[in-house]
Amino acid sequence: MGRTLAEKVWEQHVVRRAEGEPDLLYIDLHLIHEVTSPQAFDGLRMAGRPVRRPDLTIATEDHNVPTVLGPINDPVSRVQVETLRKNCAEFGVRLHPMGDAGQGVVHIIGPQFGLTQPGMTIVCGDSHTSTHGAFGGIAFGIGTSEVEHVLATQTLPAYRPKTMAIEVSGELPPGVTAKDLILAIIARIGTGGGQGYIVEYRGEAIRKLSMEGRMTVCNMSIEAGARAGMIAPDETTFEYLKGRPHAPSGADWDAAVEYWRSLVSDEDAVFDTAVEIDATTLTPFVTWGTNPGQGAPLGTSVPRPEDTADPAAAARALEYMGLTAGTPLREVKVDTVFVGSCTNGRLEDLRAAAEVLRGRQVVTRTLIVPGSMLVKLQAEQEGLHEVFKAAGAEWREAGCSMCLGMNPDTLAPGERSASTSNRNFEGRQGKGGRTHLVSPQVAAATAVTGKLTAPADL
Amino acid sequence: MEAFVTHTGRAVPLRRSNVDTDQIIPAVWLKQVSRTGFENGLFSAWREDPGFVLNNPVHEGATILLAGPDFGTGSSREHAVWALQQYGFRVVIAARFGDIFRNNSTKMGLLPVVLPGEIVEALQAGVEADPTLEIAVDLAERQVRWGAEAAAFEIDDYTRWRLMEGLDDIGLTLRNADAIGTYENGRQPWLPTTV
Numbered sequence: 084m085g086r087t088l089a090e091k092v093w094e095q096h097v098v099r100r101a102e103g104e105p106d107l108l109y110i111d112l113h114l115i116h117e118v119t120s121p122q123a124f125d126g127l128r129m130a131g132r133p134v135r136r137p138d139l140t141i142a143t144e145d146h147n148v149p150t151v152l153g154p155i156n157d158p159v160s161r162v163q164v165e166t167l168r169k170n171c172a173e174f175g176v177r178l179h180p181m182g183d184a185g186q187g188v189v190h191i192i193g194p195q196f197g198l199t200q201p202g203m204t205i206v207c208g209d210s211h212t213s214t215h216g217a218f219g220g221i222a223f224g225i226g227t228s229e230v231e232h233v234l235a236t237q238t239l240p241a242y243r244p245k246t247m248a249i250e251v252s253g254e255l256p257p258g259v260t261a262k263d264l265i266l267a268i269i270a271r272i273g274t275g276g277g278q279g280y281i282v283e284y285r286g287e288a289i290r291k292l293s294m295e296g297r298m299t300v301c302n303m304s305i306e307a308g309a310r311a312g313m314i315a316p317d318e319t320t321f322e323y324l325k326g327r328p329h330a331p332s333g334a335d336w337d338a339a340v341e342y343w344r345s346l347v348s349d350e351d352a353v354f355d356t357a358v359e360i361d362a363t364t365l366t367p368f369v370t371w372g373t374n375p376g377q378g379a380p381l382g383t384s385v386p387r388p389e390d391t392a393d394p395a396a397a398a399r400a401l402e403y404m405g406l407t408a409g410t411p412l413r414e415v416k417v418d419t420v421f422v423g424s425c426t427n428g429r430l431e432d433l434r435a436a437a438e439v440l441r442g443r444q445v446v447t448r449t450l451i452v453p454g455s456m457l458v459k460l461q462a463e464q465e466g467l468h469e470v471f472k473a474a475g476a477e478w479r480e481a482g483c484s485m486c487l488g489m490n491p492d493t494l495a496p497g498e499r500s501a502s503t504s505n506r507n508f509e510g511r512q513g514k515g516g517r518t519h520l521v522s523p524q525v526a527a528a529t530a531v532t533g534k535l536t537a538p539a540d541l
Numbered sequence: 542m543e544a545f546v547t548h549t550g551r552a553v554p555l556r557r558s559n560v561d562t563d564q565i566i567p568a569v570w571l572k573q574v575s576r577t578g579f580e581n582g583l584f585s586a587w588r589e590d591p592g593f594v595l596n597n598p599v600h601e602g603a604t605i606l607l608a609g610p611d612f613g614t615g616s617s618r619e620h621a622v623w624a625l626q627q628y629g630f631r632v633v634i635a636a637r638f639g640d641i642f643r644n645n646s647t648k649m650g651l652l653p654v655v656l657p658g659e660i661v662e663a664l665q666a667g668v669e670a671d672p673t674l675e676i677a678v679d680l681a682e683r684q685v686r687w688g689a690e691a692a693a694f695e696i697d698d699y700t701r702w703r704l705m706e707g708l709d710d711i712g713l714t715l716r717n718a719d720a721i722g723t724y725e726n727g728r729q730p731w732l733p734t735t736v
């Protein structure tokens with residue numbers, strides 16, 4: 084019987100298999116940031132253990148960093164970042180600190196350096212590690228105990244999840260993006276729909292996505308409950324990787340590409356479950372509730388709780404969001420727009436937002452936050468920052484920014500945002516803040532009108 | 542990790558589905574670099590509401606959380622587990638858990654018990670009718686017992702053994718250091734390093 088992509092990559096990394104025990108899985112790359120690592124390094128220190136493979140480990144500062152130049156003013160945040168610096172120095176882990184040209188959101192820097200490659204196992208103490216599966220590897224988020232385990236052993240004991248195929252047929256219509264697609268998928272299968280699975284995204288619409296679009300899709304796999312999402316590598320993947328600092332070169336490149344081409348699900352491979360989506364029917368999609376599954380096409384209205392899958396949860400969500408059932412989503416007024424995060428903070432996302440904002444003016448507070456220092460540099464080389472500034476938006480330094488309320492970029496209680504990030508949980512962007520998840524295009528158009536808007540409406 | 546064999550205690554019914562880890566412990570609490578002091582962060586936004594179930598004095602000292610389906614979705618923050626434990630919980634019972642939360646719990650010795658939704662709801666109703674109801678969670682027998690009733694739950698043998706022995710995963714893995722070394726010698730030469 085044929086094997087799925089996930090099975091192939093998993094089998095390649097089994098260090099030890101014993102009856103009745105989880106597999107011991109080798110980890111090719113371990114990404115670290117300041118929030119979920121301090122207690123793990125403490126654990127190593129207490130047990131007198133070294134980091135087994137500092138050369139397969141890389142650290143960055145992202146969650147706590149302010150996105151305006153200057154020091155970290157919050158003393159607690161500052162201690163956390165300083166702790167990471169001390170730990171990296173002590174244990175010999177390479178770190179990209181604030182101000183370094185390689186600094187950025189942890190899931191943006193791996194791919195941009197070419198560290199994220201097909202067929203690899205990648206983990207990080209962060210659930211959006213699923214992003215890296217866009218290159219055809221198995222990448223998943225872990226907790227701090229597991230971070231310590233990987234630091235000490237470069238392995239993890241784990242049971243292989245089941246496999247789910249999400250087949251997206253047809254092509255996305257013009258103006259419909261990878262973000263709309265993944266929001267529609269989550270609304271369809273629910274926030275628990277992927278629990279226990281590695282999802283493989285397949286089909287024509289997926290093949291036509293750029294690497295950046297694929298990363299957006301895989302990034303939000305966790306919002307459907309899936310531990311990991313993956314996409315088989317192809318010419319788009321190889322093209323993206325070629326020439327990046329850590330990508331193989333010369334004869335190694337040829338050998339690698341030959342191997343990477345084998346990383347596809349066999350024709351006769353059997354998935355534990357399969358879902359089909361018709362891309363041609365999709366339109367811009369936004370969330371109205373407090374989990375990423377509570378979303379709807381922009382052209383519809385705020386739903387009535389009784390018409391949803393979980394009426395009690397929907398009623399609570401509408402109350403928190405300050406929304407009334409039946410209100411057209413296009414009538415929802417927004418105070419702040421955020422373009423950024425590991426979901427939509429890459430160059431392509433910024434280009435898309437700039438295209439909408441070129442020659443227009445924003446009427447909301449609008450934060451444009453590149454996902455890494457390199458993205459910032461590239462955007463500035465293209466003059467995108469001038470477009471944003473001319474439109475009245477704020478052009479910031481790299482970081483997680485308003486994706487989560489750990490740094491100075493937050494919503495005030497009751498404030499409403501259109502955000503290109505991945506979570507609309509209660510209080511995610513600041514206590515009492517109300518989040519609508521959208522694509523960069525919808526975010527930019529919303530900034531122009533002050534209400535949830537698609538570029539085609541302008 | 543503290544070993545878990547069996548535990549009997551009172552419970553708190555949390556009738557909400559999809560409780561993500563941002564609710565269990567909001568991000569502002571994640572800035573600490575120690576492993577302690579997270580109990581005050583537990584559900585801190587919801588606890589500001591005097592009507593929130595955790596604020597009801599009849600549930601003081603409860604050690605079992607009866608949660609709605611899809612408990613612990615979202616962020617990988619293990620701080621959610623630390624907060625629950627440091628507040629005093631030893632067991633969470635729900636119909637479904639977020640994968641990472643469930644994993645993190647078993648690493649720390651907080652027992653996640655999966656029971657069918659109807660049974661969780663019956664337990665919640667039981668505690669609402671009588672907050673002094675004692676619930677026994679028996680990992681050795683894989684069984685939850687209350688009043689005259691009992692329900693079996695599933696957990697894989699390996700995780701159960703590790704929890705019952707209170708074993709440190711890293712120590713177990715390091716027994717296989719040779720196998721790790723052998724694997725490392727066979728890795729593809731083009732795989733990237735970060736140096």
Ligand code: SF4
Binds near residue numbers: 188
């Ligand atoms: S951008 Fe948001 S989701 Fe991504 S790593 Fe940062 S906080 Fe997490």
